[in-house]
Amino acid sequence: MKKALTAIAAAAFAFAGLSGTASAENEKFVLISHAPDSDSWWNVIKNAIKVAGDQMGAEVEYRNPPTGDLADMARIVEQAAATNPDGIIVTIADFNVLKGPITDAVDKGIPVITINSGTQEQSEELGALMHVGQPEYDAGFGAGKRAAAAGAKSFVCVNHYITNPASVERCRGFADALGVELGSQMIDSGQDPSEVKNKVSAYLNAHQDVDAVLTLGPNSAHPTLAALRDAGLAGEIMFGTFDLSSEIAEAIKAGEINFAIDQQPYLQGYLPVVILTNYARYSVLPSGHINSGPGFITKDNIAQVEKYAGEYR
Amino acid sequence: MSDERLKQVSAIRRAMIRPELGAICGTILVFVFFFMIAGDSGMFSPEGIQNWGVVSAQFAIIAVGACLLMIAGEFDLSVGSMIGFAGVVIAILSVQWGLPVWLSIIAAFIVCTALGALNGFLVIKTGLPSFIVTLAFLYILRGLTIWLSILTTRQTIIGGVKEAAEGDPLAWLFGGVIFKGLFQWLGDIGVIDTFTRGSRMGQPVVEGLPMLVIWALALIIFGHWLLTKTRFGNWIFASGGDAQAARYVGVPVNRVKILMFMFTAFCATVFATCQVMEFGSAAADRGLLKEFEAIICVVIGGALLTGGYGSVIGAALGALIFGVVQQGLFFAGAESSLFRVFLGGILIFAVIMNTYIRRMITGER
Numbered sequence: 001m002k003k004a005l006t007a008i009a010a011a012a013f014a015f016a017g018l019s020g021t022a023s024a025e026n027e028k029f030v031l032i033s034h035a036p037d038s039d040s041w042w043n044v045i046k047n048a049i050k051v052a053g054d055q056m057g058a059e060v061e062y063r064n065p066p067t068g069d070l071a072d073m074a075r076i077v078e079q080a081a082a083t084n085p086d087g088i089i090v091t092i093a094d095f096n097v098l099k100g101p102i103t104d105a106v107d108k109g110i111p112v113i114t115i116n117s118g119t120q121e122q123s124e125e126l127g128a129l130m131h132v133g134q135p136e137y138d139a140g141f142g143a144g145k146r147a148a149a150a151g152a153k154s155f156v157c158v159n160h161y162i163t164n165p166a167s168v169e170r171c172r173g174f175a176d177a178l179g180v181e182l183g184s185q186m187i188d189s190g191q192d193p194s195e196v197k198n199k200v201s202a203y204l205n206a207h208q209d210v211d212a213v214l215t216l217g218p219n220s221a222h223p224t225l226a227a228l229r230d231a232g233l234a235g236e237i238m239f240g241t242f243d244l245s246s247e248i249a250e251a252i253k254a255g256e257i258n259f260a261i262d263q264q265p266y267l268q269g270y271l272p273v274v275i276l277t278n279y280a281r282y283s284v285l286p287s288g289h290i291n292s293g294p295g296f297i298t299k300d301n302i303a304q305v306e307k308y309a310g311e312y313r
Numbered sequence: 314m315s316d317e318r319l320k321q322v323s324a325i326r327r328a329m330i331r332p333e334l335g336a337i338c339g340t341i342l343v344f345v346f347f348f349m350i351a352g353d354s355g356m357f358s359p360e361g362i363q364n365w366g367v368v369s370a371q372f373a374i375i376a377v378g379a380c381l382l383m384i385a386g387e388f389d390l391s392v393g394s395m396i397g398f399a400g401v402v403i404a405i406l407s408v409q410w411g412l413p414v415w416l417s418i419i420a421a422f423i424v425c426t427a428l429g430a431l432n433g434f435l436v437i438k439t440g441l442p443s444f445i446v447t448l449a450f451l452y453i454l455r456g457l458t459i460w461l462s463i464l465t466t467r468q469t470i471i472g473g474v475k476e477a478a479e480g481d482p483l484a485w486l487f488g489g490v491i492f493k494g495l496f497q498w499l500g501d502i503g504v505i506d507t508f509t510r511g512s513r514m515g516q517p518v519v520e521g522l523p524m525l526v527i528w529a530l531a532l533i534i535f536g537h538w539l540l541t542k543t544r545f546g547n548w549i550f551a552s553g554g555d556a557q558a559a560r561y562v563g564v565p566v567n568r569v570k571i572l573m574f575m576f577t578a579f580c581a582t583v584f585a586t587c588q589v590m591e592f593g594s595a596a597a598d599r600g601l602l603k604e605f606e607a608i609i610c611v612v613i614g615g616a617l618l619t620g621g622y623g624s625v626i627g628a629a630l631g632a633l634i635f636g637v638v639q640q641g642l643f644f645a646g647a648e649s650s651l652f653r654v655f656l657g658g659i660l661i662f663a664v665i666m667n668t669y670i671r672r673m674i675t676g677e678r
Contacts, residue, residue, distance in 0.1 A: 061646060066653070067601040070470075071588050075368055079643050082360040096472035096594035107508040108518060162459065163469045163598035182467075188459060 027058040027086040027280050029273060032076050034093030034117065034164070036068030038191060040310075041217055041243055041265070047311060048269030049089075056277040058086075068161070070097045077101035087111045087276035089269075092118025092126070093164060102126045111279055113272040116265070117166045120289045129285060132271055134263035134293035140170035142294055143214060143240045143261055144177025150258070152178060152212035152238045155185055156203055160196060160220035162188040167216050170242065174214050189220055196223035197230075204231055212238040218245040225251055244297060244313055249306035252299060262305070263293030266312050330674050332615040333627030335667040339613065339659070340630050347641040356644035359505040363519045369636025370529035371584060373629050375603060376610035377529075377536040378580030380628035382573040383611050384540070386553030386620025387436060387443040389429075389577045392607055394454035396600030399425045399585035401458045404471035404595035407478070414474070415483035422582050428454070429578025433571030443574075451604070459597040475593030487528070487583070488590020490521030525587040529629075532580060536625035549573065553620025609656070610635050613663040615670070622671065634659065 031049055035042045046062050053060040063080065065072035070093050078101045080088055088105055092098055092114050106112050106127040114123040115132045123131035147155065155178060157171035168186070175182035187203055189196040200223065204210060213228070215221040221241040225248075228234040234256040241248060244260045251257040271290060279285050297305050305313050347356060355361045375392055382389055399421045406417035432450055436443045462469050478484035500507045500517030508514050540546040551559035552566045559566050581600075589595050613631035616623025638659065642652050 063643065067598075069598060069601050070596060071592060071599055074592060075364065075640070076643065079361075079364045079640055082358065082364050083355045083644060094470055094472075094594065094596070096470075096475070097592040097596075100592070104508075104518065107514075108506070109509040162463075163596060165468050165470045168468055 027056075027277055028083075029053075029058060029060045029087045029089060029276055030080040030083075030085050031060060031062050031089040031115075031269065031272075032073065032080060032091070033062070033064045034068060034070060034073050034091050035064050037064070037066050039068075039219070040245075041219075043310065044265045044312060045269035048266045049273055052270045052273035052277075056274060058273060058277045060089075060273055068163075070094050074098055074101045077105065081105040081108055081110060084108075085110065086280045087113070087272075089113050089115055089272040089276070091116040092122050092131075093166070095122045095125075099126065102128070111276055113276060115268040115272060116263075117164070123289065129275070129279070130289050132268050132290045132292055134261075134291065136166045136169040137173040139242070139261050139263070139294040140173025140214075141177045142173075142296070143170075143242075143259070144174035146259060146296070147174070147212040147214075147238050147240060148178050150212075150238050154178075154180065154207070154209055155212035155214060155238075156200070156207070156210050157182075157186045158189050158196065158200055158213065158215045158220040158224050159186050160189045160191055160216060162186070170216055171214065178212070189223075191219055193219075193223045196220055197227045200224045200227040201231065204228075204233065210237070213240070215239075215241040217241070217243045218248060221245070221257070222247055225256060228256070244305065244309050246306065246309040249297075249302055249309045252297065252302050253306075255299065258298070260297040261293070262295045262297050262313070264295060264313070265292070267292040330670065332622065332624040332667075332671070332674070333630060334615070334670050335663055336614045336627040336630035336634065338666070339634050339663055343634050343637050343641075347637060347645065351641055351645040354644040354646070356641060359499070359517075359519045361644065363523075365636050365640035367523055367525060368640055369633045370523075370526045371587075372606060372610050372632035372635050373529040374525075374532055374584045374587075375577075375580050375607040376614070376628040376632045377532045377625055378573075378577035379604075379607035380611045380614065380616055380623055380625050381536055381540065381549060382577045383608070383616050383618065384553045384620060384623045385549045385570055385573045386556060387433075387570055387573065388447060388608070389432065389574060390444065390447040390604045391428075391432065391450035391454055392577060392581045393600040393603035393605075394451045394458065395425055395428065395578055395581035396585045396588070396603055397458045397595075397597055398428075398454045399582040400589045400595035400599050401462050401471065401597060403586060403589050404474050405461060405465050408471055408473045409465045414478040414481040418483050418487070418586055421586065422579065425578045425582040426575045429575040430571055432578070433574030436574070437567045437570060455597075462595070462597050469598070470594055470596040472594040474589055474595065478590060478593075484590050485524070487524055487586040489524050491524065491527070493521040496521045523587075523591075525591070528583055528587060529632075532583070533625060533629045536628075540625055545569070550621055553622075555621070606635065609660055612667075613660065615663075615667040617671070622675075631663075 033042055049060040063076050074097050077090060081104060088110055103126055112128040113130055114128045120131045159167050159171060161167050171186045172182050187199055189199050215224045239257045240259050241257060242261045244262050248257060248260050402421040402424055403417045406412045406420055407414045432447055435446045459469060462471055496517050496519055499505045505517040505519050507517050548564045548569045551564045552569045556566045610631035611628045613634055614627025
């Protein structure tokens with residue numbers, strides 16, 4: 001009994017001790033995302049804050065709600081504010097839920113930069129310094145315009161995180177650009193790859209006239225691609241996706257995916273750390289928001305992108 | 314001495330050896346541990362205490378229901394989905410249909426306890442394990458929640474409840490804070506930090522005691538009283554211990570079990586209402602995995618998965634341990650993915666310890 005206790009305590013000490021790195025000024029920042037543990041997309045941002053932290057000599061911690069529950073995320077924001085860091089970087093996954101905790105942090109005098117989800121207006125209303133991200137509806141609309149230019153009339157939007165309102169905005173923007181009403185073309189696919197694949201297959205079987213597919217990230221893009229290959233539609237049907245992974249890059253080169261919308265997450269992690277560090281040290285601050293995206297990745301510019309896919313892109 | 318009821322037991326042993334002993338030791342250990350590794354991180358500042366206190370209170374609310382149900386020998390895996398469902402019901406009725414918030418809250422309570430009763434009824438009538446029946450409801454309710462919210466708002470998150478709840482008496486009962494004056498005074502004398510700028514300058518960062526905590530305490534006290542001081546409490550133990558034997562001696566086992574399912578649903582609705590009032594919105598993904606978190610709290614608190622044995626106080630301490638560990642690791646600056654490793658370790662350790670204690674209490678089984 002006693003031995004077991006000592007071992008547990010020792011292990012805990014070991015990993016608690018790992019997280020402190022000494023450096024010049026050693027500002028402490030916390031980045032809080034809304035992503036569940038299963039979301040691989042955030043690795044890029046984790047890498048970015050590590051690079052920025054090492055370069056600037058600041059300590060940046062990454063926090064997220066394990067199941068993606070936004071109420072848990074709000075608690076984490078409150079918790080981060082309680083430790084009085086030199087800055088908080090946070091996504092506005094949902095304005096209503098996070099309004100209280102974020103404004104509390106701002107009112108405590110902690111500099112806050114919002115990233116990724118949410119709009120610039122919301123960021124201003126919360127009293128954050130700036131927003132670094134990609135406007136969701138506009139990105140969806142931009143993708144829809146490309147599809148419309150290619151002659152698409154009807155589409156399916158594979159939504160793997162339907163419980164996040166931003167995801168619906170992306171599908172809505174796409175639908176508006178095509179000039180159709182968003183109804184049942186949005187599939188609630190869930191996160192499980194084989195389920196996503198089977199749902200897409202079933203939808204395509206039932207709707208033979210679909211000529212454009214939009215997926216909202218690697219979690220829905222990979223299985224959808226598999227479904228299209230099985231149906232012999234890969235490369236035949238207009239296929240756009242949000243975000244990038246090495247598999248998506250391969251498919252773009254093969255002509256199976258027409259474009260990927262890149263919001264350049266690396267910048268969403270890297271820039272806030274740099275900006276907050278300089279703000280803490282010299283009180284300098286760029287004015288205005290920063291749009292990290294949308295950038296469209298197509299066959300033409302894939303070469304330089306794919307080298308770092310999944311790591312820094 | 315042939316009859317165990319007449320056996321002499323020393324007073325000290327009687328005071329020490331109780332179902333929640335493991336949880337009491339665990340609580341002390343966890344606090345000592347975090348005092349050592351995170352004592353200066355703000356974890357034990359008023360703001361930090363509010364943070365893990367509220368999280369623990371949330372766990373405690375659903376743990377009380379899960380505890381009584383588990384002692385009655387049944388499981389409810391639909392707690393998490395029920396939380397999401399209840400929240401969306403409140404939001405749709407108040408924001409979309411424009412009903413007064415107090416009416417929406419009452420409606421949610423009626424609908425959810427009715428669903429709890431349906432759970433219980435199905436378990437009793439079909440004779441299926443509650444594990445299966447409530448697993449079905451985990452999916453049914455989660456699906457309904459997503460479908461309803463998309464149907465009415467075309468979104469999976471429904472905001473605007475805060476605005477609708479302005480000045481609503483029942484809304485305050487779930488989402489308000491009390492002792493504001495006391496906390497303001499504590500802020501003025503510098504015990505609690507105050508906001509340094511913005512519209513709330515000079516106000517304490519901890520506004521007051523959230524009603525959520527009051528609810529948790531009230532449910533713990535009620536649950537403990539029900540279980541240990543009433544005849545109905547004995548029925549709960551009997552139903553979970555050996556349902557057939559209990560029926561022979563006239564315990565209304567079916568009624569007890571259905572009532573406990575309803576109480577679990579009631580607790581989930583309390584949780585949901587507090588959350589909706591605090592954050593001003595309901596979302597389809599609220600409460601994911603909360604049923605397992607409730608079960609973990611109950612098991613850490615010394616209850617038996619097979620029913621007939623456990624304690625509400627233990628479950629409440631289990632909730633406290635869970636909340637302190639979850640938030641404490643953040644304060645300690647540990648890698649957050651390791652939280653689960655830690656929790657799993659605590660769970661195994663607690664169950665082993667509780668088994669040992671239970672054997673001491675009940676004699677070798």
